[in-house]
Amino acid sequence: MDVVLEKRQVVRAYEFYAPVYDFIFDWIFAPGRAAAIKHLALTAADNVLEVGIGTGLNLPLYPPTCRLTGIDLSQEMLDKAVERVQNLLMPNVTLKVMDATAMDFADNEFDKAVATYTISAVPDPVAVLREMRRVVKPGGTLVILNHFRSERRVTGHLEDFVAPLCTRLGWKSNLAMPPLLKAVGLTPDLVSRVNMFNGWRLVKCANRK
Ligand SMILES: C[S@@+](CC[C@H](N)C(=O)[O-])C[C@H]1O[C@@H](n2cnc3c(N)ncnc32)[C@H](O)[C@@H]1O
Structure with a gap:
């Protein structure tokens, strides 16, 4: 069943979630976050993009030395991230309201890009991943952390x-991983299961162009 998630639904949903997002999504999803940022294997010189940065729950996990740009469609979510950047004193971070399907960045501008719990919350995941590929250098790293449709029959149908x-509510429960990666020409170097019930997948790919 293909259910369409629209941009206005996403904007409205995250305007609503922004004040309570951290209470619900912080500790439950923390193990996956730590694993995702670890798999970026950041070095001091890295220029990193976080797509759909939301309230910035990943911010404390980044080393202070890397350059980080975070984008999100929701002004309300990003306002929370701005507060977090100020509290954590992170002058290395730039935040922008931007649609990840049409990024205002040059080709090959970043060394690495990450999207945590975002790909199933965007109206057009293929367009977002294509943009991530465009703005990351050839051979750069893409890390995606997300819940994907289960390959188990009963769970998948559910x-x-x-x-x-x-x-x-603002996300897709049944986004299938293999066709998505195929559509954008990504071959994972690593897929591991994370979080409660191993219900989320961490996918790491080299940006082979
Ligand atoms: C479930 S939240 C994840 C937030 C954050 N990455 C985290 O790990 O907590 C999904 C985020 O994706 C953002 N988003 C959805 N569609 C987007 C788009 N087309 N461009 C940029 N951000 C988008 C939403 O506004 C929301 O903040």
Whole structure:
């Protein structure tokens, strides 16, 4: 079943979630966050992009030496990230309201890009991943942390069944990983399962252009 998530639904949903997002999504999803940033294997000189940075829950995990740009569609989520940057005193971070399907960055501008819990919350995941590929240098690193449709029959059907409701809440419950990666020409170097019930997948790819 293909359920369409629209941009206005996402903007409205995250305007609503912004004040409470950290209470719900901090500790439950923390193990995956730590693993995702670790797999970026950041060095001091790295120029990194975080797509759909939200309230900036990953910010404390970045080394102070790297240059980080965070973008998000939701002004309300980004306002929280701005507060976090100020509290953590991170002059190395730049935050921008931007649609990840049409990024205002040059080709090959970044060494690495990461999207945590974002790819199933964007209206057009293929366009977002294509943009991530465009703005990351050849041979650079892409890390995606997300819940994808289960390959187990019953769980997969259950995720299809709840998809219309989840779409209203602002995310897709049944985004399938293999066709998505195929559509954008990405071959994972690593796929590992993280978080509660191993229900989320961490995908690391080299940006082979
Ligand atoms: C579930 S939240 C994840 C936030 C953050 N990455 C985290 O790990 O907590 C998804 C985020 O993606 C953002 N988003 C959705 N569609 C987007 C788009 N097209 N461009 C940029 N950000 C988008 C939402 O506004 C929201 O902040």
